[in-house]
Amino acid sequence: MADLLSLSSFLFSIITFFFFYFLSVHGDNSTQSSITQINYDLYHSSRNLMDEIKEMVHRHSDRLSMEKVKAGNKGYSAEIAVVTYCKGKKDSAENPKLRILLSFGQHGRELITSELAFRILSILSEEKHLPGMDEASLNSILDKVVIKVVPMENINGRKLVEGGDLCERRNGRGVDLNRNWSVDWGKKEKDYDPYEENPGIAPFSEPESQIMRKLAVSFEPHIWVNVHSGMEMCTLYNPSRS
Ligand SMILES: [Zn+2]
Numbered sequence: 001m002a003d004l005l006s007l008s009s010f011l012f013s014i015i016t017f018f019f020f021y022f023l024s025v026h027g028d029n030s031t032q033s034s035i036t037q038i039n040y041d042l043y044h045s046s047r048n049l050m051d052e053i054k055e056m057v058h059r060h061s062d063r064l065s066m067e068k069v070k071a072g073n074k075g076y077s078a079e080i081a082v083v084t085y086c087k088g089k090k091d092s093a094e095n096p097k098l099r100i101l102l103s104f105g106q107h108g109r110e111l112i113t114s115e116l117a118f119r120i121l122s123i124l125s126e127e128k129h130l131p132g133m134d135e136a137s138l139n140s141i142l143d144k145v146v147i148k149v150v151p152m153e154n155i156n157g158r159k160l161v162e163g164g165d166l167c168e169r170r171n172g173r174g175v176d177l178n179r180n181w182s183v184d185w186g187k188k189e190k191d192y193d194p195y196e197e198n199p200g201i202a203p204f205s206e207p208e209s210q211i212m213r214k215l216a217v218s219f220e221p222h223i224w225v226n227v228h229s230g231m232e233m234c235t236l237y238n239p240s241r242s
Contacts (some may be wrong), residue, residue, distance in 0.1 A: 038162065043111045046158045049118060050081060053151055060125040063087040069215070071207035077157055077175050078207040085124045085147040101221035103150040103212065106177050107169035110229040117151035117227075146217055153177065160223060169189025171208055173215055175200040178228075180209040183241050 044052065057064040063085055070079045091097040104117040122128035126146065129135070152158060156172025170176050175198050179185070182203035200206055204213060215222065 001018070002089060036166065038111070043115060044118070046152060046155055046162060049114055050152065050155075052083070053118060055122060056121060057083060057191055059127075064121070064125060069211045071210045073205075073207060076207065078171070078211065079212045080150060080153060080155070080208060083149045083151065085121075085142075085145075085149065088143050091146045098145045098195065098207075098223070099219055099221045100147045101127055101150075101216065101219060101224040102147060103153050103224070103226045105150075105152040105158060106154055107228060108154050108159075108161045108165075109156075109169050109173075111161070112229045113227045114152045114158075117149055121149060121151070132204060145223060148215070148221070150212070150215070153212065156205055156208075163241055169196060171197060171206055173206075175206050177206060177208050179214075180204065180206045181213075 036089050054066060057066045064083060065086075066081055067082045068079055068081050070077060072078065086097075089095045091099065102117065103121065104113040105111075119128065123130055124142070130138075154177055156170055156171055157177075160168045160172065176196060179197045179199035180203065185203040186199055200209075204210055
């Protein structure tokens, strides 16, 4: 339990630190332009980000691996990269580890979340260090975990944003992946916006949701953090309700 608390504390501190660090350093960079453009001095393009992550995985094959999962239907397809962090012995019945799933970029416009995924992978690979964190205690915690990181769940939506639809949050065919799961599917809250929150034609109609469900079912995470930006909200993952 102490390890779990330390790990939760580590995850929380790493996510909040970089989130607010990024905002404090870059949050005052408004331009005079009537339409805000993506500032590629601050954000990677999706292609550069995924290329850099791929190269990082190659540099640290002792602890990082990457797979790409594809799915599609009705002429629409999606591909999601999943990076696995596991140092030392594998997760097994003899050597059980805590399984953590971290997913980012479910909404196309939330660019900062994928930057955070990149930072976390940089720290897990020890290319970057978290200020104030005791390396020895961090390493002893990390020996006991397996972490799967999905840096960019909605790459098709992200490409729409990069193409100029800066406020787009949905996937490449207009479905909100955060409303496409079976939990409360089609439920219309008071502030329901049919454009922003299009749940799709049925639960799990979207390839991205199908890939994430398959990942969750096979990996069985003890902790899943689905990171978003733009709202002050933290909800708990319940594997029995998906
Ligand atoms: Zn979001």
